[in-house]
Amino acid sequence: MNHLAWIEISKAKIAHNIKTIREINGPNTIISPCVKANAYGHGLIETTKILIESGVEWLSVNSTEEAQRVRSAGINHPILVIGFVAEYELEKIFDLNLRLFISNINYAKKLSDLGKSRNQTANIHLKIDTGMHRHGVLLEHSSNLAKEILKLPNIKIEGLATHFANSDDPLNPAYFNRQLEKFKIAINNLKKIIGHDLIIHCHKSASVLLSRDNIGNLIRPGISVYGYYPGPDVAKLTKEKNMILQPALEFKTIVGQIKNIPENSLVGYGCTYKTTRPTTAATIPVGYYDGYDRKLSNKAYVLVNGKKAPVLGRICMNVTIIDITDCGHVKSGDEVVLIGQQQSEIITVEQLADWANTINYEIVTRLRESLPRFYI
Ligand SMILES: Cc1ncc(COP(=O)(O)O)c(C=O)c1O
Structure with a gap:
């Protein structure tokens, strides 16, 4: 892609x-x-x-x-x-x-x-x-x-x-x-x-x-x-009636720059995160401009190699920094999932809404209109 x-x-x-x-x-x-x-x-x-x-x-x-x-x-x-x-x-x-x-x-x-x-x-x-x-x-x-x-x-x-x-x-x-x-x-x-x-x-x-x-x-x-x-x-009562809706959308990006940073390094604007171990950090080219809410800063994780990669520090306008230390071998260009499934892990829209203290409606409607969309 x-x-x-x-x-x-x-x-x-x-x-x-x-x-x-x-x-x-x-x-x-x-x-x-x-x-x-x-x-x-x-x-x-x-x-x-x-x-x-x-x-x-x-x-x-x-x-x-x-x-x-x-x-x-x-x-x-x-x-x-x-x-x-x-x-x-x-x-x-x-x-x-x-x-x-x-x-x-x-x-x-x-x-x-x-x-x-x-x-x-x-x-x-x-x-x-x-x-x-x-x-x-x-x-x-x-x-x-x-x-x-x-x-x-x-x-x-x-x-x-x-x-x-x-x-x-x-x-x-x-x-x-x-x-x-x-x-x-x-x-x-x-x-x-x-x-x-x-x-x-x-x-x-x-x-x-x-x-x-x-x-x-x-x-x-x-x-x-x-x-x-x-x-x-509504979700609980609907599912009890065996009516299961299927979320239609996945939001993806790629790994940008990868870098090893030492323990006790401050990460991102405002220095709101300090590493607690030698950390492999990566950037992803997605930020709040894309609809990845700034309130997800220091809370959300994304999926890399089917593993959770926590967001480090504040989400920027066009970039987010993630911790890929526990994600195995990762290279620039690898696929990253922000919403959706990768191997056995899933990040739902509701999970993002919960982290950002909002509702699923706001998460999906804020996704940048000019992002490429593929209908599969
Ligand atoms: C007038 C009106 N009808 C229907 C809807 C659809 O609501 P929902 O997305 O909860 O199905 C809306 C949503 O804002 C609305 O404003």
Whole structure:
């Protein structure tokens, strides 16, 4: 591999994860996987193509910019923009044939006016805020909003959606259940007001995996598509049901310079590590710029020759120093695993998240977008 650092992605594992999600939800549920944030670090376009080969019907992106990239790759699947769309971007909704969330009448009017001037109709999904208190219209204002939107000529209410705040905490289900109840009330009210069939969606990975309520006919799974669980409790309960996701991504680099340094040598910026023995140190050409979090300094290890090589001192922007004293014969150019398996050792995304005091979502989405990605 003639690269300093790269990411390998298994097509079969992504396909397996989609199959698992499909089995849980049945054949009639539309899967609209989240490919936002560079497909959770897996590479927007290539991953989207794998997902389409795996049978997903829709795509969820964060922004019109991501949608533009998907369309430019010749992909014509329905796209739902689940993030904020600014007024200056509304033309793109029509240009690119996108669906978007709406929770505000002034905004809806602008969209309709634009549609009128173009002789086009926008498909929108009403986003109900049932308790996340991020995007969306509060339940108590949702019926009025729907009635106002129905008066607008160039907008069609195609769907209803909400988003859960803590569906990844199945041991404390009260708030989730409250949100679900509110959503059910909204659906009941709005169906009567709108009067035609609607696409209804609320589930992301946690509630998809735990099948916590089969409400709706579309799901928006993100992290699970890529083989990771949204938290340890969801992981435990999902695995107990014998549904095992497969992490799709490995992050690799090569050994750079190797050098023997004496006992009691200080290593790296800030001199935060002191060797406790004569040490064979090596550099790897990966740093926090690549998404190898600086909080991993003095905590993480990588794999060299199937053995653990601890990170020594602070992670630099483009370089990390590792201890290869116990890794046997190592030469410059040898493969190093930062995430993934080497012989019998594995470093998981969750392990890195634990070391860096964050979540698996942040580890994968921060992987530098311009790193070469290989789909195997
Ligand atoms: C609106 C919306 N739906 C679905 C998802 C997917 O969540 P997950 O990755 O936990 O499946 C997200 C993730 O941030 C989201 O913001």
